[in-house]
Amino acid sequence: MKTVKVTIQVNNEENVLQVKPYETLLETLRERLALTGAKESCGMGACGACTVLVNGIPLRSCLVLTAEVDGADITTIEGLMKDGKLHPLQEAFMEKGAVQCGFCTSGMIMTAKALLDRNKRPTKKEIVRTISSNICRCTGYKKIIEAVEEAGKK
Ligand code: FES
Ligand code: FES
CATH class of the missing domain: 3.10.20.30 (Beta-grasp domain)
Structure with a gap:
């Protein structure tokens, strides 16, 4: 072929x-x-x-x-871990309990990373809009949104 x-x-x-x-x-x-x-x-x-x-x-x-x-x-x-240290989004997802089965997590984090790369302090509305096309069946999204907000402060 x-x-x-x-x-x-x-x-x-x-x-x-x-x-x-x-x-x-x-x-x-x-x-x-x-x-x-x-x-x-x-x-x-x-x-x-x-x-x-x-x-x-x-x-x-x-x-x-x-x-x-x-x-x-x-x-x-x-590719997000640098010098043996997790990316702030990875840390925040763990700290906030934004991971349950984990199936959506890498996609959520990569989507959120693109947002934080262009806007380090997004509003809650911007976070919701950004991740709205990533489906999570477990968390109810609240903790994911909190984790993205938290990562922006790190
Ligand atoms: S596996 Fe690609 S969008 Fe669902
Ligand atoms: S943590 Fe299970 S789908 Fe999001």
């Missing part, structure tokens, strides 16, 4: 890969690069569990073809 050569930076590491033309970024991350933090839930762009940053923009990796993001800079939840 015909494959396509792509070069992607993932968490600051260059990866040169031969991928199938229809291979999703989520498949590439999880199955080729063993980065399983991005979760596959709906597989059709509805839940946000697979969200990663592509050139700083939060995208649903189940809807992105790897061949389309040749040359892109991709950040996954595995």
Whole structure:
């Protein structure tokens, strides 16, 4: 089968890969690069569990073809820890009890990271609007919103 050569930076590491033309970024991350933090839930762009940053923009990796993001800079939840220290969002999610089953968590955090990267002190309304397309079946969202607010103060 015909494959396509792509070069992607993932968490600051260059990866040169031969991928199938229809291979999703989520498949590439999880199955080729063993980065399983991005979760596959709906597989059709509805839940946000697979969200990663592509050139700083939060995208649903189940809807992105790897061949389309040749040359892109991709950040996954595995790339947030720096010098052995959790990212403030990761700390705040734990402190506030914003994680239950954890299936939505990496997508929530990556979506929230993109928000905090452009606005360190978002209003509650902005946080709600930003995470509203990420589905969480466990927490009721309140603690997630508090965690994002808290992370902005760190
Ligand atoms: S798994 Fe990608 S949006 Fe649900
Ligand atoms: S913590 Fe279970 S779906 Fe959000």
